[in-house]
Amino acid sequence: MLQLENLGVRYGNQIALDGMWYNFLPGHIYGLVGPNGCGKSTLMKTAAGLLKNYTGTVLYEGKRIGTATRARVAYLPTHPVYYRYMSVEDMGAFYEDFFKDFDRNEYRRMISFFGLDPEQKMVNMSTGMVAKVRVAATLSRRAGVILLDEPLNGIDLIGQDQVRQIILSLELEGRIIIIASHMFDQLEAVCDHVVMMNAGKVLIHGDLQSLREQYGMSVSDLYRSTYAQLMQMQAGGGMRTW
Amino acid sequence: MVKLLKNEWRRYFLSLLILLCCLVGIAILIALCMVFSISVGEDESYNELLSNAGTVGLLSMLMMMIPFAGYVYPILSYATDVGKKGMIFLTPSPTWLVILSKLIFGVAAHAALLLVGDGLTWLLGFLADSCTNQDVVEAFYSVRLWETDHVLAWLLLRGQGLIFLVHTALLIMGSIALGRYASNSAPAQVLLAIVFYYLIGLIETLLQAIVVFIFNEGDGLFDWFVGLFESTSYSILFYLAYAIILYIICTVLTDKKVNLS
Numbered sequence: 001m002l003q004l005e006n007l008g009v010r011y012g013n014q015i016a017l018d019g020m021w022y023n024f025l026p027g028h029i030y031g032l033v034g035p036n037g038c039g040k041s042t043l044m045k046t047a048a049g050l051l052k053n054y055t056g057t058v059l060y061e062g063k064r065i066g067t068a069t070r071a072r073v074a075y076l077p078t079h080p081v082y083y084r085y086m087s088v089e090d091m092g093a094f095y096e097d098f099f100k101d102f103d104r105n106e107y108r109r110m111i112s113f114f115g116l117d118p119e120q121k122m123v124n125m126s127t128g129m130v131a132k133v134r135v136a137a138t139l140s141r142r143a144g145v146i147l148l149d150e151p152l153n154g155i156d157l158i159g160q161d162q163v164r165q166i167i168l169s170l171e172l173e174g175r176i177i178i179i180a181s182h183m184f185d186q187l188e189a190v191c192d193h194v195v196m197m198n199a200g201k202v203l204i205h206g207d208l209q210s211l212r213e214q215y216g217m218s219v220s221d222l223y224r225s226t227y228a229q230l231m232q233m234q235a236g237g238g239m240r241t242w
Numbered sequence: 243m244v245k246l247l248k249n250e251w252r253r254y255f256l257s258l259l260i261l262l263c264c265l266v267g268i269a270i271l272i273a274l275c276m277v278f279s280i281s282v283g284e285d286e287s288y289n290e291l292l293s294n295a296g297t298v299g300l301l302s303m304l305m306m307m308i309p310f311a312g313y314v315y316p317i318l319s320y321a322t323d324v325g326k327k328g329m330i331f332l333t334p335s336p337t338w339l340v341i342l343s344k345l346i347f348g349v350a351a352h353a354a355l356l357l358v359g360d361g362l363t364w365l366l367g368f369l370a371d372s373c374t375n376q377d378v379v380e381a382f383y384s385v386r387l388w389e390t391d392h393v394l395a396w397l398l399l400r401g402q403g404l405i406f407l408v409h410t411a412l413l414i415m416g417s418i419a420l421g422r423y424a425s426n427s428a429p430a431q432v433l434l435a436i437v438f439y440y441l442i443g444l445i446e447t448l449l450q451a452i453v454v455f456i457f458n459e460g461d462g463l464f465d466w467f468v469g470l471f472e473s474t475s476y477s478i479l480f481y482l483a484y485a486i487i488l489y490i491i492c493t494v495l496t497d498k499k500v501n502l503s
Contacts, residue, residue, distance in 0.1 A: 071334040097245045098333035
């Protein structure tokens with residue numbers, strides 16, 4: 001279980017996470033959604049053990065998140081992180097060196113599934129191709145927690161379908177998968193739980209089926225209506241129109 | 243550690259290879275100059291050009307290229323990793339080990355270039371023996387003397403060079419870490435890193451001056467001043483102590499504000 005207890009993060013005067021409480025349970029795929037700047041990426045970074053200046057507690061299997069837990073937590077940052085010298089194969093070699101849970105054969109299978117050339121240099125690839133390589137490397141780890149921050153960014157429609165297929169094929173037992181996105185429509189097919197965030201806090205959460213029954217609409221529509229209401233409130237009662 | 247070093251090797255082996263090729267290339271040019279110098283014999287007009295602009299100039303270039311790798315690799319590697327491209331901080335490797343691996347790789351690269359450079363100079367020394375040009379002979383004389391007759395002194399000199407190199411690399415890395423810690427704005431971070439670089443340098447010199455002054459209490463101010471700069475062993479001890487402090491500062495600050503944050 002990944003536990004967030006009163007988690008708070010500030011960037012100067014700006015509050016990114018405002019005393020957030022949540023338990024992510026194994027065996028589920030969570031969609032972490034919300035408008036830009038609501039704290040999704042900060043939450044992902046903190047859970048990945050990359051942020052140190054936070055208040056509260058983040059625990060994975062009862063242990064405090066930190067450098068050591070990165071061995072069990074696979075994280076895909078939103079921006080491309082790779083070394084310039086790397087080819088697709090080099091990326092696999094790097095992951096194999098540093099992560100015991102990395103499955104090189106699985107990685108090669110995914111690269112082939114995406115139709116990428118293993119010998120191609122990453123610097124010569126398009127944004128979408130690099131995104132596919134990074135997704136393949138992250139999902140080839142047999143990690144207990146998989147954190148995907150905007151995994152479909154820059155990927156074409158066919159590629160997005162392929163990524164969704166791969167996610168749906170992952171063994172879920174004992175694993176937590178969290179996918180952060182501001183475009184929930186793209187993720188509704190793969191997630192079984194949703195956590196809607198606003199201003200660094202959890203707004204609505206639950207499993208997709210219960211939410212659909214409770215609100216009588218699709219989760220995408222619930223997302224739209226929820227955040228439209230919030231924007232109306234922030235705008236002082238009247239929603240701005242173009 | 244092995245994996246971290248392997249990562250550094252993968253990142254920089256091509257540029258290291260290019261540097262080694264440059265060293266060999268310069269050595270070949272020097273050899274060609276000397277062969278030409280021997281063939282023209284006592285012709286002064288040729289010899290002056292060859293000795294000053296050619297052989298000796300190239301020899302200086304050879305000597306200057308060697309420390310380059312030792313400084314540049316750790317700093318470049320660190321600066322890249324603390325930026326937005328640092329994959330290494332996604333791995334479970336602790337920060338102190340990551341920084342140490344960069345320093346070890348820098349020292350190893352420097353040592354490799356040093357050995358090749360000194361070896362080439364030593365070999366060129368044999369060719370210089372046949373040269374009639376006195377400038378060329380003298381330029382190589384000291385090098386050969388160090389390497390053959392004063393092995394221990396040569397080793398000590400190179401050891402001191404390595405400590406100085408590690409200290410300088412850590413001074414720059416520590417300044418970058420302080421700059422990043424002090425501000426979130428990228429231009430301010432660069433500016434602050436430069437300010438910290440000079441500030442730390444100033445503090446180091448002041449500390450060194452105070453310590454040397456205390457231990458030379460009986461001497462006059464002039465003696466103390468001369469002693470400060472002449473005493474290499476003092477300086478190396480200071481550099482070693484500063485390097486350790488800077489390494490701790492660099493590790494702690496990098497860890498507090500690890501990349502991607």
